[in-house]
Amino acid sequence: MIFFAHSFSLAFVLSVLSSESFANPIVSRQAEHIAHLGCWKDSAPRTLHHRVSSADVADKTSFQGCTDVCFNAGWPLAGVEYGDECYCGNGILYNYGLSESCNMDCPGGNTSVTCGGPDAIQIYSTGAGPYTVGPASLLFSYNGWITAHCYEDDIWSFGGPRLLPHIPPNEPPAESMNVEKCVDACNVSGYTSAGLEWGQECWCGNVTYPPGESVPDFECAIPCNGDDTEMCGGSSRILLYTKL
Structure with a gap:
């Protein structure tokens, strides 16, 4: 099943994926352009494929910094986990299902928002384009x-x-x-x-x-x-x- 960002009343053009995108200046996204997709279970292999170095996340006090860096790199999905981990991806891999364990505070003393939890990831649509949700099947x-x-x-x-x-x-x-x-x-x-x-x-x-x-x-x-x-x-x- 393919989901498009405009299903959340958003209209954005798909950014070009590039391994060099993380080196570009980060453009901060407005919160109203980011859609929260819920708290999902996570495991190994990861629900979102690409781990972002904490050094690349300018604002670590909420989900905002993670969604900024994922959007600027062209990823349609961003996820925060275990308080200070950031992940990006094109799809919610493996579809482990929803979780109720996103209860960890974000770094920096910001207790107004949570940043996932142990084996639990809060996922956001960045507005960078379409994304998919599994499970995978064989293309014949x-x-x-x-x-x-x-x-x-x-x-x-x-x-x-x-x-x-x-x-x-x-x-x-x-x-x-x-x-x-x-x-x-x-x-x-x-x-x-x-x-x-x-x-x-x-x-x-x-x-x-x-x-x-x-x-x-x-x-x-x-x-x-x-x-x-x-x-x-x-x-x-x-x-x-x-x-x-």
């Missing part, structure tokens, strides 16, 4: 490509080559990875196979018939960083797509 086909399902790609245990050995020259950024972007990147580069691992890695090759048998699809169920309604492989497991 896209633009003439179909899934060949999930395969082992355990180079650490077996020491062999990867099932798909190539990183596309135009590899999508890890923070915005999804099936469509990986398939498009491999297709433009002339490959006939594309694969995703760890929710954020894109691999290309020309495997018509993968060696060995596939493993259950749930082993490739890590959500994509860029769209957590889609599966993007797993730990040493590659979700394979082939061109028709």
Whole structure:
């Protein structure tokens, strides 16, 4: 399910995602442009993917500083947890559900607001664009490509080559990875196979018939960083797509 910021009567243009965005001057967001999405359970792996260094958060006394830095980096979601932790993301990963444990004070003696709690994160829409809420499911086909399902790609245990050995020259950024972007990147580069691992890695090759048998699809169920309604492989497991 995809949620858009205008569902909260907001209208903003999606900022460009960039690893250098955190180095840019921070523009403070007005509180009325930020929508509180509630208190959510958190675990490992994290509900919001990207951890922000405390040094990058100018105002640590409330959720405001965290939402500022996430918005300026182009992330549609921001979350505060355990009093002083800040996270950004494109989607509410894993959808662990709501929590009632966001009861920790924010730093600096500000007792008028809370900043999450232990294994509990207060999530806000920054207004930077659309976001998603899982759970992830298998995308069976896209633009003439179909899934060949999930395969082992355990180079650490077996020491062999990867099932798909190539990183596309135009590899999508890890923070915005999804099936469509990986398939498009491999297709433009002339490959006939594309694969995703760890929710954020894109691999290309020309495997018509993968060696060995596939493993259950749930082993490739890590959500994509860029769209957590889609599966993007797993730990040493590659979700394979082939061109028709």
